[in-house]
Amino acid sequence: MKNISTLILLSIIAITTQSCIVSTNAKTEYLKNIDYKDKNSRIITVNVPLLLTKPFIKSALRKDGESKEVIALVKKIKKVKVITVENPKLGTVNSLKSKLNNYDFEEWMTIKHNGENVNINVQQKDDIINKLLLIVNSNEELVMIDVKAKIKADELSQLINKVETEQK
Numbered sequence: 287m288k289n290i291s292t293l294i295l296l297s298i299i300a301i302t303t304q305s306c307i308v309s310t311n312a313k314t315e316y317l318k319n320i321d322y323k324d325k326n327s328r329i330i331t332v333n334v335p336l337l338l339t340k341p342f343i344k345s346a347l348r349k350d351g352e353s354k355e356v357i358a359l360v361k362k363i364k365k366v367k368v369i370t371v372e373n374p375k376l377g378t379v380n381s382l383k384s385k386l387n388n389y390d391f392e393e394w395m396t397i398k399h400n401g402e403n404v405n406i407n408v409q410q411k412d413d414i415i416n417k418l419l420l421i422v423n424s425n426e427e428l429v430m431i432d433v434k435a436k437i438k439a440d441e442l443s444q445l446i447n448k449v450e451t452e453q454k
Contacts, residue, residue: 326373334366365434374428413439
């Protein structure tokens with residue numbers, strides 16, 4: 287009986303630690319049928335294991351003196367995938383933006399900072415944001431952060447406004 291419980295415990299640990307998957311393929315439906323790769327392109331996809339990282343993120347935010355609103359939003363995140371494309375083809379972001387319309391994404395805002403464009407796209411139903419897709423585009427790199435969560439649009443909007451006023 288003790289061997290069975292040890293085996294079950296080890297299986298659970300193995301499953302949770304394997305949730306961090308690093309791949310050299312674009313494992314996302316948004317980049318399917320988009321010609322984003324050049325001969326010098328390199329792509330890396332990382333599924334972030336939230337079960338293991340959420341406690342560290344929350345404690346780091348508390349140490350940095352972040353507000354309770356930020357920490358509350360972190361608690362609502364269910365899944366994070368980071369995709370980087372080094373040396374993407376010209377026009378990749380425009381193709382990606384038009385494809386996001388097929389997935390009911392709405393572009394909330396575009397921020398230009400130090401020669402980089404940051405696009406915030408959301409997929410929502412009523413007042414609840416189900417997916418948040420951040421696209422950071424520079425000349426040499428394209429980074430997509432795909433966040434699955436259940437966040438009220440007002441909460442995210444208030445947080446964005448708070449960050450903007452703090453930076454002024």
